[in-house]
Amino acid sequence: MKNILAGLDRRQRSLVVSAAAILGVLIIALIWGSLLKDVEHLKSIVAEQHKLDQWMQRASKEAMQLRGVTTGNSAVTGNKSLLALVDETAKQSRLGQALKRVEPEGQDKVRIQLDSAIFDDMAQWLEKLELNYNIHVERISVDKLDQAGYVNARVTLAGAVV
Numbered sequence: 001m002k003n004i005l006a007g008l009d010r011r012q013r014s015l016v017v018s019a020a021a022i023l024g025v026l027i028i029a030l031i032w033g034s035l036l037k038d039v040e041h042l043k044s045i046v047a048e049q050h051k052l053d054q055w056m057q058r059a060s061k062e063a064m065q066l067r068g069v070t071t072g073n074s075a076v077t078g079n080k081s082l083l084a085l086v087d088e089t090a091k092q093s094r095l096g097q098a099l100k101r102v103e104p105e106g107q108d109k110v111r112i113q114l115d116s117a118i119f120d121d122m123a124q125w126l127e128k129l130e131l132n133y134n135i136h137v138e139r140i141s142v143d144k145l146d147q148a149g150y151v152n153a154r155v156t157l158a159g160a161v162v
Helices: 002-006 010-066 073-077 082-092 119-133
Strands: 099-104 109-118 136-144 150-158
Touching: 002 010, 082 099, 082 109, 082 119, 109 119, 119 136, 119 150
Parallel strands: none
Antiparallel strands: 099 109, 109 150, 136 150
């Protein structure tokens, strides 16, 4: 390259060097402009994703409220013990007459005896406890009765209520 430039006269050399400098600046400007355009595009995508995230958070809270759940299981239970929460929700789920015994088994478990309970009501109640309060069935024994849809059940529920 040095030999080629040495073979040119002064005016041609300055012209070649100037053209190379201009070409270099143009290449850098094109690359820089492309990078800036990409950055702006990515910023707009991030802004759209942020808006979508906010909308989804609001929709999630609204859906949980419609299902009767508030955010955070401890907020749902308030200061109630597991025993009190299980007893109260059973009565709300039309299992008050069937609820014969509720016994604590430590701080995070409770044993329940249901006699002549409507099976569908019991199943919905257990699902509600799981979904809304994070209280799950640890053990269950269900005996079918002669009357259609009715059962006797022994259930051990577990879940830490704060």
